[in-house]
Amino acid sequence: MLSPSESTLYRRFIQNHYDGLPGALTAVTGLVTGHEALAGRLIRPGGFDVRGCKRILDAGCGNGRYSRFLLRSADADALLTSFDLSPHMLLRARARLRSARVSHAVADLTRLPYADASFDAVVCGWVLEHLPDPRPGLRELARVLQKGGKLLLLSTEDTLTGVLCSRLWHCRTYNRTELRQVCGACGLHWEREMWFSAIHRLLKLGGIIVELRRAE
Numbered sequence: 001m002l003s004p005s006e007s008t009l010y011r012r013f014i015q016n017h018y019d020g021l022p023g024a025l026t027a028v029t030g031l032v033t034g035h036e037a038l039a040g041r042l043i044r045p046g047g048f049d050v051r052g053c054k055r056i057l058d059a060g061c062g063n064g065r066y067s068r069f070l071l072r073s074a075d076a077d078a079l080l081t082s083f084d085l086s087p088h089m090l091l092r093a094r095a096r097l098r099s100a101r102v103s104h105a106v107a108d109l110t111r112l113p114y115a116d117a118s119f120d121a122v123v124c125g126w127v128l129e130h131l132p133d134p135r136p137g138l139r140e141l142a143r144v145l146q147k148g149g150k151l152l153l154l155s156t157e158d159t160l161t162g163v164l165c166s167r168l169w170h171c172r173t174y175n176r177t178e179l180r181q182v183c184g185a186c187g188l189h190w191e192r193e194m195w196f197s198a199i200h201r202l203l204k205l206g207g208i209i210v211e212l213r214r215a216e
């Protein structure tokens with residue numbers, strides 16, 4: 001567990017990092033790496049299916065890449081809550097998604113301002129690798145998910161490409177087997193692994209992408 005001063009330093013680092021140039025560049029890198037379009041391959045019927053979910057959370061929404069597809073796939077009466085630790089990333093997300101169905105908040109994944117079981121679906125994309133210890137974040141995701149609710153978790157893996165990305169973005173990587181165990185210990189059942197495409201699956205590229213379910 002981090003001491004209070006370590007937590008403050010961590011939060012300050014993330015805010016400065018993403019409020020600044022690296023955060024502004026996410027729009028460009030998303031296009032260059034194809035991640036902008038690839039996100040849409042995951043959030044769809046047959047993929048991470050949010051039809052029937054009425055309260056959806058985009059945890060660490062960044063510039064709103066996943067929020068955009070969540071809004072597109074969800075029922076017309078579903079509400080989306082998007083939060084991020086970086087106020088500038090939220091401004092970018094807001095500028096992108098002008099919808100009365102989305103609310104934005106500055107919040108920390110490790111201490112969420114939402115009641116237990118507030119959501120029936122959550123997406124947490126490329127955020128967990130910024131936490132020194134994944135457990136506080138995973139416990140919070142499990143807490144705010146209703147029992148049986150679904151979570152799409154995306155995280156940088158300890159492969160060669162993952163390690164290179166982690167250097168660029170100043171984050172850590174996860175070992176797939178270890179992360180699966182930690183998720184289980186936090187009340188999140190690892191249901192199925194997903195890949196952006198058959199090529200990604202074949203070459204084991206694209207990171208850890210998994211659909212989990214909150215234990216009943």
Ligand SMILES: C[S@@+](CC[C@H](N)C(=O)[O-])C[C@H]1O[C@@H](n2cnc3c(N)ncnc32)[C@H](O)[C@@H]1O
Pocket residue numbers: 014015018059060061062063064065066083084085086089107108109110124125126127130131
């Ligand atoms: C690589 S970006 C991913 C953004 C978005 N989920 C996507 O996939 O495009 C990581 C985001 O996580 C946010 N973040 C990092 N640590 C966080 C925390 N503890 N709580 C909330 N957001 C956090 C950063 O501010 C940044 O916007």
